[in-house]
Amino acid sequence: MRIFDPHIHMSSRTTDDYEAMAAAGVQALVEPAFWLGQPRTSVDSFVDYFDALVGWERFRASQFGIAHHCTIALNPKEANDPRCTPVLDLLPRYLAKDGVVAVGEVGFDSMTEDEEKAFSHQLELAKEFALPALVHTPHRDKLAGTRRTLDLVDAAGIEPGMVVVDHLNEVTVDVVDEAGAWMGFSIYPDTKMDPDRMVAILQRRGLDRVLVNSAADWGKSDPLRTRATGEAMLAAGFTEDDVDRVLWRNPVEFFGQSGRLLLDVPEAEQGATFAGNSLLRGER
Amino acid sequence: MNESLLAERCAEIAADHTRIRTRFPAAAREIGRTPGTSPEPGAERVEDDVRVRLLVALRDGLAGEADALSAEVHDLYRFGDADERRAVLLGLGELGDAIGDRAVDLLHDALRTNDPRLVAAAMGTYAARLDPAAWRQAVLKCLFVGVPLRLVADLDRRADDELRRMVADYAGERRAAGREVPADALALLSEHAHPHTSRET
Secondary structure (H helix, E strand, O other), X not given: OOEEEOOOOHHHOOHXXXXXXXXXXXXXXXXXXXXOOOOOOOHHHHHHHHHHHHOHHHHHHHOOOOEEXXXXXXXXXXXXXXXXXXXXXHHHHHHOOOOEEXXXXXXXXXXXXXXXXXXXXXXXXXXXXXXXXXXXXXXXXXXXXXXXXXHHHHHHOOOHHHEEEOOOOOOOHXXXXXXXXXXXXXXXXXXXXXXXXXXXXXXXXXXXXXEEEOOOOOOOOOOOHHHHHHHHHHHOOOOHHHHHHHHHHHHHHHXXXXXXXXXXXXXXXXXXXXXXXXOOOOOO | OOHHHHHHHHHHHHHOHHHHHHHHHHHHHHOOOOOOOOOOOOOOOHHHHHHHHHHHHHHXXXXXXXXXXXXXXXXXXXXXXXXXXXXXXXXXHHHHHHHOOOOXXXXXXXXXXXXXXXXXXXXXXXXXXOOHHHHHHHXXXXXXXXXXXXXXXXXXXXXXXXXHHHHHHHHHHHHHOOXXXXXXXXXXXXXXXXXXXXXXX
């Protein structure tokens, strides 16, 4: 089983996770820029975070033979903090870089005016840089937030096929499907979606435009939920080719629209260094 | 390398210097790059040459505006990834007359890292602007992190007795620990012990 996790926050995971993911078949991933659990209080924190996403984290993944990509954005939560919003002016510098395969996570958290302003502005940036957009949907008032999201995408004049609306569930999937956008599902140990509910959605509406991710981060989450979903698909009678389509070819098709996928990761070279820093401890 | 696109980008930047902010990071993908990675310091790479040409265009576009040139170059470095930072350092030699001493702090930043490719890029002709103490420390750092001394601009002329003392101490420390002394260090020391007569005439 080859797996492309289209949404996982590796900066908050350990090397044990990378090792387990590689063993489970994960060969590529996308790490969207998001908040950190601990709120940022300045633009400089974003800059250091973005630098890690295009540098150190890519190197760390490469040590396990995993191709690491990222998306760059001001996330909806921090779009409400005037100390953070000036980062919008710096985004073009990062959206021009290699390995940056979408603008994201953008979208709504509490559906405020400030969130909407940042969201619309970043949809314009997605157009300017010919990048897909990765849209987070809110935990609260999810259906209304999803509808408003689709209105803004429409107003921005972006091809729905260049947009993935993420963290969907049984209640929000159909409006996104009808709009022609890609549908992202985060498979969690307890909340959001689980593998069996995911399989039921795939049985009902098919495999088109579906992305399955672990969305693993600093909270209770599991980077191997993608694999578990592949296994649940097989147990439910889907073929190996169906699993490959959902877990590999779909994300390659969606993020491939950026023209910036880096899927030719060289064989992992243990002992290599990034800025003179290796992952080894006491072995050199 | 796409020469015509490079020429187009250079003209664009010379006309509007702010365009370099997105053209510089995208240059390898859009204009040309050497495939794969080159972990060894000093390796020739197409994208480095491309980005240095963009910096030259920036210099020409901001002729007579040293402070503005310095601000733009500092931002390219600040927001750059490791490849972009290396290219900024490599380009400083071309910018020296226009930017003066304003970018010496970028050399200090690069020399604080342990990335041999950044350290090597910092030791080009612009490193003439490092004061003697900083320059000697940088040469010693090259020996530590494995940057070949042939990449250090003006080494023969600038190496002095204080540098040789530092390198001799370093060699002594290596020997005491039963470790090998880099050939570059030995070469620098042997020059001191047996000066070439041709130099003295």
